Amino acid sequence: MLKKRNGLFAAFLGVALLVSGCAGSNSASSSADANTIKVGWFGPLTGPTATDGTLSRDAALLAVEQVNAAGGIGGKQVQLVTEDDQGKPEEALKAVQKLINSDKVVALVNGAYSGPAKTVAPKVQEAKIPMVVAYAVHPDITKGGDYVNRVIYTGDIQGKAMADYAVNDLKKKNIAVLYVNIDYGKSIYGAFKIEAEKLGAKVVIDKPFKMGDKDFSSLLTAIKAANPDALYVVGYYNEAAAIVQQAKEAGIGAQLLGVDGFDSPKYLELGKSNTEDSTFTTSFYTSDQRDIVQKFVKDYTAKYKSEPGMLASQSYDAAMVILEGMKKVGTDKEQLAKAINETKDFEGTSGKITFGADHEVIKPVIFMTIKDGKFRFVHSKVYN
Amino acid sequence: MLAQQLLNGVALGFHYVLIALGLTMVYGVLRLLHFAHGVIYMIGAFAAMIGILYLQLPFAVALLFAMVVSGIVGMSIERFAYRPLRGTHPITTLISGVGISIFLENVFQVMFTSDSRAFPETGITTSIITLTESITITNTKLYIIIAGVVCLGLLYGFLKLTKLGIAIQAAAQDIRAASLMGINVNRVVAVTFMLGSALAAVAGVLVAINFNSISPTMGALPGLKAFCVVVLGGLGSIRGTIVGGLLLGVVESLGDGFMTDLVIDKDAIAFVILILILLIRPSGLFGKHIEKV
Structure with a gap:
């Protein structure tokens, strides 16, 4: 009896694995001809x-x-x-x-x-x-x-563009940076730092984080202590949403700046009203x-x-x-x-x-912000 | 800032404690490393999400629902993946647990996609409680700490004061002797899994609310860290697990807040501690006897 049931379970397991495996195979392979x-x-x-x-x-x-x-x-x-x-x-x-x-x-x-x-x-x-x-x-x-x-x-252009916008348009002087510890984050942040310092602003604190991190409260406590007037987050929407939420909770009032990794409806869904006013660079907007x-x-x-x-x-x-x-x-x-x-x-x-x-x-690099829970176009500018 | 970081660490620590308790109880009774425990934590969060979103349950009921679902899944894992292998080499059951966790994680990815999604509205709005001028805590984090303390209290009462709790303790001391004394060992094991899984579900749900995000892989890392906590505290020791969990939370918070450009990242701290403990004191902080590794 016991043995039989185990056999059944094993069969179920096998079938389920097969199904999940098949879901991954490619879709488009209809017959092809010379035309x-x-x-x-x-x-x-x-x-x-x-x-x-x-x-x-x-x-x-x-x-x-x-x-x-x-x-x-x-x-x-x-x-x-x-x-x-x-x-x-x-x-x-x-x-x-x-x-x-x-x-x-x-x-x-x-x-x-x-x-x-x-x-x-x-x-x-x-x-x-x-x-x-x-x-x-x-x-x-x-x-x-x-x-x-x-x-x-490339990342360089986005970093440069945001540095220009933050320092020249928003008049931010003391900027804190959180960047995702992969090529994407490092290259954008590297270019941002060079350009921001050239324009006369200061990066008061920078901390890397990992893809998949969820708890940023310790990083944000350290950032709060550095008292920045802008917080530049170089990362994707999952982590960005967690950061904006926890930054609010930690009582950080600095302007939030971001990158094209923010540009997803998921950012609004996960970050809720905390995303309000965060401004980021991207390459496309639907109201164009x-x-x-x-x-x-x-x-x-x-x-x-x-x-x-x-x-x-x-x-x-x-x-x-x-x-x-x-x-x-x-x-x-x-x-x-x-x-x-x-x-x-x-x-x-x-x-x-x-x-x-x-x-x-x-x-052109496009600047977007969030107003009333929706993406809004700010302006666009060509950098190279 | 130090006090704030300590508080962050304690909240994180209680989260680890809630997950790790189930692991340590299972180890105490069965001498089994239950690698599918992280998945149970994830299932708890998803069950609460389904409860709120599709069954329209109020939050408190959804939490209970999540505990029940996780408890049942935990018991089923024991029944179908561990019990048939009882008495075989410990590695066999361990691998079985790893297999179950991969399987369930993938089932959830097929059903819910691998994307993170927001946790549904619970009626709990996040607010900030100001303790002193520089120290604040959100209400959701406070709930994690409160839930941790309450669950610990209930668990303690259950183990010390009820017949079943004493039976669990007896089984933890010597499972064969307990069975010779007329204790229904299978029932004890099932209850242990149910309790541990329900605690993991509480952690999963509260963490999902705190971060407003759930995904099928959310349990992988906390599951592994809970394992580090259990080894740190001493396998099978509930007291050790509590101390180990809080210690890990605080160390991670301080590491994150005060050290930049660490050679290792935050998540690796747990595993470095694990290696150190295995080298210096393999029985853990509160472990009674030294396991041969």
Whole structure:
């Protein structure tokens, strides 16, 4: 009796594991023929960063569908082949090798985080496949050659932009900084510190924190003692929401400043009314009145039943830059890489996109704030 | 500022104590390292969320509901993952616990996605209590401390004054002798798991309110830290667990507040303490006999 029940339980366990395993496998693999052009996408579809990856894939898919609906590229339909990297560099490498070798994609949309993106970049250069990075900010990704471009600005630009805004516009002199202890946080904070000090402000205290930290009360007690007039938080919405809440609880009244990691509805959901007045830099806002943005917001909302955010916009633009290049020169990889590099004043959802000689994007930085529980546009400015 | 950091540490410490009590009780009775305990903590927070959001329960009832759900899950884990393996090598049961925790964590990720979500409105609004000019505490943190003290009191009373509590103590001393004396050992073990799991659920719910965030992986790190607390205090010693939990909370708070550019980060402090304790005093602060590792 006992044995039988255990057998049943084991069977249940096995089936459940199988189901959860299958949920992670890739979705788009419909039959392909000579009349389709394959574009690869990879990013996290399972694991802790799956939400971001899914948003990115959805937006890239929308870009492809829109182009297909408008007649495709030279009469051919485009197919987006997606691979899950689980947020891990080694899985990303496998995904990219599969996309290049067995799917024979002509270009790649990089919907992954910095770690995986950095790992695959040399392989992609070597295989001479044009790749556009959607939202990974590590500086090394684009350094290896002419095949990798990036539609989001690197951390340096954001740090510089916020330093300019905090010191020149908000007249803040004593700034405290909390930064997430990964490339993203360190590179943005590094540039911020240099620029802020050049402009005559002082960083009175800086403390690193880790992704996944929840209790910031000790850090904030130390920050309160330093008595800053602004608190710059370089991190993502989960931690940022916890920090704004606990900063209020600790009685810190300093102006809260942030980065594009804040730009998610989750920030408002988790941080509630504590998010009020926090101001951050990003690259996209839904109330932008340009046609391209309004059409993107309308189509995205109709298809996915939620408003697109910065991540979706970045990924949509990354795909669009590739598709635009294909419209000009077709699917020859070398020509395509050249066409992508020569992108100039392309109307993207995140502003007019131009690539510099260093394969980095030149486009405006957007400042947003939170009023009455909603994101509000403040102003935008081009930095480089 | 020192006093404020100490207070932060005590609140954090009670959070660890509530989780670690279940671990130490289970170890006391079964000599088993219950690695699925962190998952129970997470299940408690999710159960309360479901209670409030979908069953429209008032907060106090939702908390009880979470304790009951966690208690049942804890008992089921014992029944299906540990009991069939009782008497085998301790590593076998330990691995079984690790397996269960991975399994449940993934089930919750499939059901609720891996994203953090806000804890639903409970009717408790966070307010700040000013103790002195420079020392403040939020009411939610105060609740964690109060809940810690109340649960400890109830647990103490239960273990000392009720028949079942005395049976648990007897089983903790010698499970075979207890069974020869006519104690229903299986029932004792089940009750131990239920109690420990219910305490973990209290911790999970209160922490979820305090941080306004729950996610399927929220139990992983607190579960491991609770394990450090238990070893620090002495495996199976409830007194040691209380001291160990508070100590870890305070050390982490002070480390965070006063030291910058630490070679190790805050979360590693617990594990450094664990290694030191294993090297210097393997039985822990209040442990009676030295375990061979």
